[in-house]
Amino acid sequence: MASKRVGLYDNNVAVAFLWPLKWLFGTVLLYVLLALIALAVAFLFAKYQWADPVTASDALFQAESARVARLLQSGAHAEGFASLPLVAQRWTYWLFFQATTLHDATYAYIAGQRVNEVDQMYLTQFVARNVREIYLAMNVIQVYGIRIGFLMASVPLFMLLYFVATADGLTERYIRRACAGRESADIHKLGRLSKLMFFASAVTVYLCTPVAISPFWVIVPLAAIFAVATRLQWQFYKKYF
Known part of the structure; x- marks a missing residue:
């Protein structure tokens, strides 16, 4: 009987200390899942809706960025509100493109930088074949981050x-x-x-x-x-x- 009580107590203590990690993991998982859904919907738009996907995605990103810029220019009372979309945009872009080296690889390919043989194979086999799709995804991910920031604000x-x-x-x-x-x-x-x-x-x-x-x-x-x-x-x- 005593051992059962000790086991129940240990389980309750574990739940009490681990529930923040459980909520954090669930939040991050939902965050990544929604980003992947946004990318999938953008690729569907690129295939069936947008005549020029690169130009359309760039115009979308510029429109969302201009909205944040207008908030920053409206006065000091809006700076706190507008800073969250900027932080969320940078964090989201870093997570999906800078942490995965896609940002550096894409701009290295566009600029024609000299790289080693392994990176050159990566650039020619993946980046070169999908550079337009990667650029579209870069714009869409940043729009996703800005909108996350507005919701957080x-x-x-x-x-x-x-x-x-x-x-x-x-x-x-x-x-x-x-x-x-x-x-x-x-x-x-x-x-x-x-x-x-x-x-x-x-x-x-x-x-x-x-x-x-x-x-x-x-x-x-x-x-x-x-x-x-x-x-x-x-x-x-x-x-x-």
Whole structure:
């Protein structure tokens, strides 16, 4: 019996210390998976939608970069907001291209630099045959990073909305409880699940669609849906527990 308790205690301690690593691994995995989906969608656009994929991807990247530049020029109050997209862009580009040496190899091939025989084989067999696709992927990955940064910058807004909507929803719950209002577990579940559904779909479309989209048209509707869904979630939380 004592050994079972010790084993259970050890398992609980392991879970308590390892859960941050579990969440970190899951976040990184989702981050890489969404980037790969963005690249796959961009290659589909390049094949079926864009007449000149290199020019189209470059125009997309320039449009997203110009949006960040306008934020930086608008005043000191926007510098903190605009710095996150820049940091996320550089980090994402480093992870997918600089850490994998694709950046150096591509620019070495374009500049015609002299390299050793092993690198020359790599340049001629892979980079030379796919230089347009690599350049397209470079632009798309940087757009993906910028959009990740915009979403990260909007986290304080969603946290504020969550606390306000929770307070309002719990107030309505106590009024409903005092007045013997109806119990509705279905609305509670609807409010909780709708946040996940709308967030997953809207964020995936925003991050993975190679079309110039202002973050305003993504964050503002999501914020409204998030606030309403959170209020319903707590308003119709079970009256007695």
